[in-house]
Amino acid sequence: MVEAAAIGTLLTEIVPGVVILDENSRVVWHGGRLNDCFPLKNGMLAADIFPFALPAAQDQTTTFTTSQSRKFLLRCKPLDLPTTRMTILMLEELTDLLENKDARLACLETIIDSLDEGVILSDYRGKMLLYNKAQEKLEGLVSDRVVGKYLWEAYNYSPELSEHRRVFDSGTPIIAQYRAHATIKGKPQYVTYSTYPIVKDGETIAVFSVSTNETKLKDLLHETLELKRRISDPSSASKERPSTGAMYTFSDISGISPAFRNLIQEAENIALHNTDILIVGETGTGKELFAQSIHNLSKRSKSPFVAVNCAAIPENLLESTLFGAVKGAYTGATDQTGLFEFAQDGTLFLDEINSMPIALQSKLMRVLEERMIRRLGTTTVTPIRCAVISASNEDPQELITAGKIRLDLYYRIARSCLYIPPLRERKDDIAYLLRHFIELYNKTMNKSITGMTDRLRELLLYYRWPGNVRELQHVIENLVIRSNDKQQLLDLSHLPAYLRATLNSQRSTAHSRKNETRPLKTAVSSAERDYILNLLEQSGWNITKTAQQMGMTRQSLQYHLKKLHLRKEEQSY
Incomplete structure (x- = not known):
């Protein structure tokens, strides 16, 4: 029987001897180290082999002694398959079991440390009993320093948030979770993991997690999407903005903090659906970077990406810019295609939509509802097919309260909403981006800078970055430009005088803040x-x-x- 051979071959990797019986208790397969103990042949009745009655047809374990005074442990397990019923007998000599216990434990530890998957084992108290080498690579921690500690001590979080404790208390495994984090060296990692209880005699005695590093897979998916985009549009391989108007993908967005990685994952999920999106974030947080990335991951990636800053166009021109105009619609007007038409089947990005006049917001609302536009100076309507991504650099709820944005328009443009947190709320990302931009400008300027002095690093970490990522990038670019070719560390001398004074002032404020009441907005x-x-x-x-x-x-x-x-x-x- 093919099924019996497959099952038996697998089991002999775990136990010394296996015998498989058919529904008539005849041997259909045998293997392992049994020939010196039992005269086994296929077709033999079990009663002719074993000098005792086999256990009943349910899972059972028993021991027996042969005529040569050798004692065996026998596990009997019935197995129902779609086409047949089998009984599996697993045999193990007790002397081997006892004598090889230490050796088996050593083998097991070696196997666990050889796995590509990370493994964490904790006991009933939440103390770590095992932390294998793959987990060390995933998180940058060392087994000798974390084994014996409570999980929440090793990871610095509240015990109430522990998944191990939740699984221990409930006895229910947590399957296929996703987590993005950075190692202690700042290297981003993307991990899927599952957490299981270990149950003995109906009681949970321990919990373990198995983690798989998905970083290479995620990078490969991004590379594949990028390659696909370049093949479909060869001009996008250059550094110039491609003909579609969108040159950035999610692989261009840098950040390692858990909240930011979750945001990217959420944006990737939204990109797969045909929905209008509102992106909220302060100036410099990368709203258009997200918008372009969403466009390039969507089904509209081959169509135009058209961006317009609503705050940069005079109020009297913004309407014709968006909707178009015909000759004579106003003094000096010529036939003009609006951006809604120009975007075709692609994406129209309305940046700083909070700067759009209220009167124009009502017209935009009607366009989004009816999916029709009417050029200025005509009664002819034209259907639109583009998706709309809007962006605001202010809190929409505050804008609605202040009467600067219509409530009904907000509901319409915010079917999906992404909030990009400011850089000052992402301390992990500040440290990461400092290294990232140093590496970037090392390549473009042919420098060999390896880092910065502790004093400069401390000042940059305390700085509140009102211009967010854009400002940080410009500061690092300026620092690298001002360094000489032989220097390996950036220091305070490379800072412009105005910025040095600002950084020192903010650091002093940060040190004294702990003795002051919090700002109203923070409170x-x-x-x-x-x-x-x-x-x-x-x-x-x-x-x-x-x-x-x-x-x-x-x-x-x-x-x-x-x-x-x-x-x-x-x-x-």
């Missing part, structure tokens, strides 16, 4: 987070119910959740 944000979190926990994270309690729409609450980084699934090992 309000913290209170808002605590208030919403408390209501969510009371409602069992029922978004609709919580929104009703707060007197707002479900969509408005979801925006606040994204802005405050509140997620029900925030857990750790």
Whole structure:
């Protein structure tokens, strides 16, 4: 029987001897180290081989002694297949089992340390019992320093967030989770993992996690998408903006903080759907970078990406710029194709939509609802096919309260909403981006800078970066330009005088802040987070119910959740 041979071959890798019987208790397969103990042949009855009655047809373990006074452990397991029923007998000599226990343990440890997957084992108290070499590579920690510690001590988080504790208490495994993090050396990693209970005699005695490094796979997927884009549009291989208008992909977005990696993953998921999107973030956080990346990952990637800054165009010209005009519509008007038409089947990116006049917002609302535009000076309507990505550098809820953006327009453009946190809230990303841009400008300027002095690094980490990533990039570019070709470390002498004074001032403020009351905006944000979190926990994270309690729409609450980084699934090992 093919099934019996396959099962038996696999089992002999685990136990010394295997005998498989058919439904008539005849041998259909045997293997392992049994020939010196039992005269085995296919077709023999089990009763002719073993000098005792086999266990009943349920899982059972027993011991027996042969006529040569050799004692064996026998595990009997029935197996029902679609075409037949078999009984598997697994035999192991007890003397071997006892004498080789230490050797087997050593072999097991060697095997675990040889796995490509990371393994963490914790006991009933949450203390780490095992942390293999693959896990060391994934996280940059050392086994000798973490084994014996509580998980929350090793990872510096609250015990209530421990997935190991949750699995231990519930006995239910957590399967196929995704996590993005950085090692202690700042290297980004993307990991899938599952956490399982270890149960003995009906009681959970330990918990283990198996983690797989998906970084190479994720990079390969990005490379494949980029290659596909370049093949379909060879001109995009150059550094010039391609004919579609979008040159950036998600592989160009740099950051390692968990919240930021989750944001990228969310944006990648949104890109796969045909929906209007609102991106919220301060100046310099990379809103257009996200917009272009979404476009290039979407089905519209071969069509135009058209960007317009609503704050840069005079109010009297913005309407004709978006919707078009015909000759004579106003003094000096000529036939003009609007950006909605020009975008065709692609994407129209409306940057700083919060600067759009209220009167024009109502017209935009009608266009998005009807999917039709009417050029200035004509009654003829033209259907539009493009997707719309909008961006705001201010909090939409504050804009709505201040009457600067229409509530109905917000609901229409924010079917999916992405909130890009400012750089000052992503300390891990600041350190990472400092290294990233040094490496970038080393290549473009042919320098060999390896880092910066501790003093300069401290000042840059304390700086609040009002211009966000764009400002940080320009500062590093300036520092590298001002360094000489033989220097390996950037230092304070490379800073422009105005920036040096600003950094020193902000560092002094940061050191004294701990003895002062918090800024009003920070205190309000913290209170808002605590208030919403408390209501969510009371409602069992029922978004609709919580929104009703707060007197707002479900969509408005979801925006606040994204802005405050509140997620029900925030857990750790």
